[in-house]
Amino acid sequence: MKFLAYIAVGVLLLLSNIARSVAAMDDGNAMATIALAAKQQNVTPAQPWVSTLRITDDDHAVISLADGERLMQRPKRASSYNDGDYDVSEFYTPDAVRLNMVLHYAGRKAGEIISIGIDSGYRAKKMTIRPALFIGYARSMQVGQAKYFTLVAGGWLGGRITHKACRDDYDRQYYCRSLTAWSDFRPRRHALEYYYQVVYTHKF
């Protein structure tokens, strides 16, 4: 029996590694834990609950993606090629408070959780993060005596980042944050995180 337990642990570790990243895996683990608990106790939480709520205003020093990953420090000043000093803070000051929230509620069956979230996005003069929507689903199923399969999946949709160029008096274009030439600016692609896990639990 102990041998079989080791095998089970190995398989489960392998499945867990499918998760896209540690952070996403943490989210997935949390949802799996809750779904499994609900199934084992055969309860369906009556009230929805919030796992994430971030409200950021224009004083916030960090610009993040919808999934919470840090994108950049909000730029304040930039040095030009000839060591000129420019105040670029206004180009990255958001024009609205940003709301980021993830809500969970129980499904019809015990052990079923449906998650939905929104990110209102980030709109500044020279950078925009489009609004994003989070959709998640978790379900724990009993497959035998003290044996459970839990399926968890979730991810953010949207949140595309776009940059606009700064222009000088000669209509030349620059990447505002560093004042490098716009022609030399290659924005890094940021994929929002998602997770999916299959967890097998055997209670000995």
Added chain:
Amino acid sequence: MVLVGDPCPPPPAPLIIQLCLDGSSILVGSTDTCPPPPPPPSVLLDIADSLIPDAGIGTKDPYFMAGCVLEENPAGCYTNADGDVANILDADRFIYHAGINLLHRRLEGTGARQGATIPLSMDLVPQDVRRAWRDGWTGSGVNILIYDVFGSSYWNLYGSVRGYMHTASALSIAPAANYYALESDFVPGGDISVRRMSDDTGAIQYIETRIEVVKWLDVVSVRNLPSIDLFDPNNPMAVLNPRTGKPYPIRSAELREIQQEKLNTDILRYLTGRSYTYPDIDLRDAVYVQPAGNRKRPISHPGEISGLMLDYLEDSITHRILVVGALNRYAQHDRAEIPEYSNYPGNGTVYQANFLVEYGGSPFAGDGSVVLCGGWRISTCPAHYRSSGSHAGTEYAAARVAGFAALVRQKFPDLNGAQTARILLDTATYEGLACYPNCATSQYGQGRVDILDALSPIGKLQ
């Protein structure tokens, strides 16, 4: 998540509301914590396209290898007519056949990136130019047309050092630009002759063929055009009688007619898009860089082509014309002044407004002299194959400004020719000139190019 032999997991944690110390966030939930202190700013800038992004000061740029090293870089080495491995420039500063070969490979826009040897002195290149290179602004992708005497004929390449040094001067500022040669065998009133270039071995490809594929040129660096000295220098309103050699007066309308007719020739027809000989050479958006001339006089003199251009060509063209006088050294290195031979703007706002000054010396080390010999060792070079180099001139100064224009057009590809010329003029400086801070615009025009300012934002950012 692995649960083995574990009791039931705990129920969801109670709702916790956290207020972060920095006041930035309100976090609700069981697992959230305040964000950690921000790490250093991430690097979003990808300069993978830059040619030499990591080179520090003093780095030996591969574009300027002093000579080929066969063991290290056989592809960069070429053999001369005698079968010897030849550096482009030997200890006596003689350029052999291989040098000419390399030049023409370079003129086809393939040399620098492939590590071709270019015999320029790195010591002469100012630090601000090197800084631009380090940040990737080397003129890459910009097309420069060199209009000069390359000493070609239909059957032999004599190798005029003039076009060579002209090109090398531009190359010393914009090493990765694409260079095209347009042979100028000036016949007053005639047209440009574009001749194929070949050497005895046939190793040099036909420039003529290459020019046929040129659709767009960003910068044109022009030879020193002969002046129209039909006029008595002491009396610009008089024309020399071709029979007697004595001046006779003409009416001002006749003078203008003669002058304007002179502008309807040569390279200027390409500039205005009126040439039909080689319609694929398109200079209609090129920055046009014109040497001021080496006659020690103002370009406002009626015989000076550069002044006449500014007088008579339409605004859409004059806005992209830069007239360049010489300096005796790079102003970035030491206090520079106009050498005795160089023309200068003189009186007149239009002449001063389009005038720049730049180092007009040879790009080569030592005394700057070079000797070209097509297909022969210098020691056995027939006299008529030999071409000695002059050491200084406004032509080389203009070529350097053409190189600067290429750097600007590389960094800002959306600029048109007039904007590029305007930026070079507006950011020019007198700093480093011997006359600074009291430099006369009648002598120095707008000053010398400040490439770092020209590559930087100007005015207010929006």
